[in-house]
Amino acid sequence: MKVTALPWFAALVLAGCVSQPLPPEEAEHRAAAVHLKEAGAKTTPAEQRAALYLASAAESYDLLDSPKSREAARVLYNKAATDLVLLLRSSENGALWNRPLTLTSGGTTWRLRYAAGNRSGTWEPGRFTSFTAASEVGLKTIESHNRQDGVGGALVGVRKMSPVEAFAPPIAGVTAPVTAVIDFKGRDATLTLVDPSEEPKARVKGSERTLDADFSAPLAYYPQRSEFWTGLMGALRVSHHMGTTGLYMLQPYDPDRIPLIFVHGLISTPQMWRNVINEVEKDPALRGRYQCWVFGYPTGNPPAYSALRFREELAKVRELYPNAKDYVLVGHSMGGLVSRMQATTLTRESWDVIGKDKAARFFSKVKKGDLIDRATAFEANPKVARLVFICTPHRGSEMALGSIGELGRRLIALPVDLTSVVTQTMGDSLSLVTGAPGRMPNSVTGLSPNNPALKVLDSEPMTAPYHTILGDRGKGDGALSSDGVVKYWSSHLTKAESEKVVPGPHGSCELPQTLEELRRILRLHLDKSGD
The missing domain is CATH 3.40.50.1820 (Alpha/Beta hydrolase fold, catalytic domain)
Known part of the structure; x- marks a missing residue:
């Protein structure tokens, strides 16, 4: 009997996260997954890696409404959005963060801009000093995982300043749930950091979509002592x-x-x-x-x-x-x-x-x-x-x-x-x-x-x-x-x-x-x- 991989599992296979033969019907995800895998190579220059993440996100973005492929596309899109934010905020001492970028890889050039924050549910990119993927935060001290599945990269935004800001926890800083979404018009990309506690949905590819978000991870991020x-x-x-x-x-x-x-x-x-x-x-x-x-x-x-x-x-x-x-x-x-x-x-x-x-x-x-x-x-x-x-x-x-x-x-x-x-x-x-x-x-x-x-x-x-x-x-x-x-x-x-x-x-x-x-x-x- 033939075993068919689930779309989301196929996406992980293609991205190199697990080893498993890929069914032929999942081949349309191949380009997005290959670009995602290539972007993870830390020996590649940061700007080239960012272009590869954008390529993966764009290819997944095009499949978000595909009846057959939407789940795999969502997984790949979310992973690309998450890793792009982590890369840009941490590379070159933040020199790539919160400024327009022109990024090229494999002969394809992307123009990336950051959406400004406002008081109606989006974060100002400069608000946070670092990010952590929500999936990487241990939840041992949290009894009930509070999250929602959807579109976007689920992150923990961290603001830790020196000297310590008023009312900020001195060791970890202030944390918040953040969802990164990328919208495309041709080769022009806009990165928006959404506050999912304020806006559980966002407009992505012309439609209102539930955001992927983790509300427990910001709490679990704080160091746990006895x-x-x-x-x-x-x-x-x-x-x-x-x-x-x-x-x-x-x-x-x-x-x-x-x-x-x-x-x-x-x-x-x-x-x-x-x-x-x-x-x-x-x-x-x-x-x-x-x-x-x-x-x-x-x-x-x-x-x-x-x-x-x-x-x-x-x-x-x-x-x-x-x-x-x-x-x-x-x-x-x-x-x-x-x-x-x-x-x-x-x-x-x-x-x-x-x-x-x-x-x-x-x-x-x-x-x-x-x-x-x-x-x-x-x-x-x-x-x-x-x-x-x-x-x-x-x-x-x-x-x-x-x-x-x-x-x-x-x-x-x-x-x-x-x-x-x-x-x-x-x-x-x-x-x-x-x-x-x-x-x-x-x-x-x-x-x-x-x-x-x-x-x-x-x-x-x-x-x-x-x-x-x-x-x-x-x-x-x-x-x-x-x-x-x-x-x-x-x-x-x-x-x-x-x-x-x-x-x-x-x-x-x-x-x-x-x-x-x-x-x-x-x-x-x-x-x-x-x-």
Whole structure:
């Protein structure tokens, strides 16, 4: 019995990717595949290779509507577009990038121009410092591959500048999904870099076509470290990780998208959100409407101090991007408290709920504008439009009182400059607002149900609508139900716009029920905000 190769497989055979006899009916792809294979020869001059990639793309382009050949043509076209971008951006220190080129190979001359970017779904070619083929990015840390099949070269665009730009992840830079498409008019070629999250389709060869795109690869591109180990060290050895504090944009800033900011909890890092962000990006109703940012911080610090640093980062955003859309904050565990303090106003009078005498004694030693004043009295950020709390201990966690909490309190080492400022300023008065006599406050004391600061925070209203997602392991009922770390009585908020109890532990962020509820809330926000 004769075995006929699938068209896409035949294309790979012709391109030299696999070894297999080629059926006669696939011969029409031969020229495109041969040119593609020849273009891969690294000993050939870069401009000649680019001409060969264009020849392969043009020959495949002509077959995109062929009933018999369209799939093989698509595979070859996509490969040629991908490799052409990689070649031009990396060759001769970028000298071939983003300028008109005249390219010749085998007696055929091509004229290539780059399409300018605009705010309706195409990238400016100069926006990125490098590219990686999406197919080359490992996805081990991504649970669900979020991609779509179509036309064009699926790439990860990377922008990594020196010095590091504001809000850019310092190691990898800012990444984005990019799809490269090439249109032809005779020997004139136009290369366009499309943002598939904004425009899932593009006009290629006179027709609107779904783009080939990978939305998971830009997330997976970031270096993966041991999340637990890094988070643990960030909690225990805070001074070694203070430089990691910051607000990081995972995508190029877009004034037309709503900033969706994720804040992690104790013994964690921003990496914990990668699959959550991937699931948000999977929803066509949300993709292209939100831009995902993360706030990272060493979690051994007191929540009030981390919240102060978060406020400072958001103030920098407002200064740099005054017309940015209002934010949606998503906080897990202690990250929920850090987020809540962005949408709450605390005055010195707010602290009277712990006793007027205690509050007066405490603030008698606090100077207006110093670190302690800024961490304990502040105004809500009017740019915060909505909050989502996931397993957040608004009234503390009893775990902070037990042997595990005691161990954590003893092991956490705060930066010397921070402890010296606090102890020299406050002395014994500090315990009036921390509930921890004789101890420097840290994240564990901050999460204790005995911490007066939680009572103060809980007494003041939030200035934006909020939602709660709670975990329940099924080992208790009502107020005694728990996610294993936070009990219902602590995570429940009476005035929340919605409350969703999911059947899971404290780390329930990636549960299907949690993800669906988060997507529902984000769609609701789009409807109510009019964005």
